[in-house]
Amino acid sequence: MERQTKILAVAGKGGVGKTSVSAAFVRLLTESYPDARILAIDADPAIGLSTALGVEVKETLDDIRKSIITNVESGEQKAAIELLGEARFRIFDTMVEQQKFSFLAIGRPEAAGCYCKVNAYLKEVINLLSHDFDYVVIDGEAGIEQINRRVMEKVTHLILISDPSVKGTRVIDTIKGVADDLVMYERCGAIINRIEDMSMVPYIHVEGTEVLAYIGNDAKHQANDIQGRTVFDLPEDAPVIVGAKEALEKLDII
Ligand SMILES: Nc1ncnc2c1ncn2[C@@H]1O[C@H](COP(=O)(O)OP(=O)(O)O)[C@@H](O)[C@H]1O
Ligand SMILES: [Mg+2]
Secondary structure, three states, X not given: OOOOOEEEEEXXXXXXOHHHHHHHHHHHHHHHOOOOOEEEEEOOOOXXXXXXXXXXXXXXXXXXXXXXXXXXXXXXXXHXXXXXXXXXXXXXXXXXXXXXXXXXXXXXXXXXXXXXXXXXXXHHHHHHHHHHOOEEEEEOOOOOXXXXXXXXXXXXXXXXXXXXXXXXXXXXXXXXXXXXXXXXXXXXXXXXXXXXXXXXXXXXXXXXXEEEEEEEOOHHHHHHHHOXXXXXXOOXXXXXXXXXXXXXXXXXXX
16 A cells, blocks of 8 residues: 655744754654655755755756756746656756755746746646655745645645744734645644743744644754754754654654
């Protein structure tokens, strides 16, 4: 019997800890399932997951897209996507094969303002590659665009990250509202991150999403990031690792 791929996507506004949590998920999955096929996708043009995971990226999905598109006179989306199927081997080439996981970055399209083409690719890639992996972890772009554009349609586990402020948690309420229509998720949960004062936890208000974990502000985590160290350098009891673990356990993933 074929096991269903678990596709985890991490979403939320900018700077709330999406990349930190995504990297922690990848680490925890590699630790829990050393023999599983795990794919980490950096879907944020702002980039960061590669650094958090200690991966060197040579070619991105956008690079592949551009080189394929030179073969298509108009660069029409449909034709390009058909070609993408043929270019699957190149994606496998591009995936940096770490010891324990594969890695794909969408890259940073420089064309002014619009990521829709690479997002359309990303959607196909998620559909195409997910069959080859047991776990896919997607570090999403800040905001709601990739959910709106159904890039995240096939995601099975949607994890929404927020800071503890009402401004922040309202954003996850909004994302959840849109995701309810556009993402075929099995489970959705929230993580509240960078809580300065844990005694405030009872006052944190999240409308319609189960909170999977509350994570405190951790100076060591920030120092780790400032020094360009990876998630694998964090101690096992680092708040982000502990919180991410709690979330994966509540989602019945580990
Ligand atoms: N729990 C935490 N404690 C302290 N700093 C954190 C914590 N989580 C994230 N950070 C810091 O916040 C910044 C943004 O985190 P990041 O994971 O890159 O967010 P995002 O991917 O949502 O933009 C980084 O400098 C990171 O080191
Ligand atoms: Mg990020």
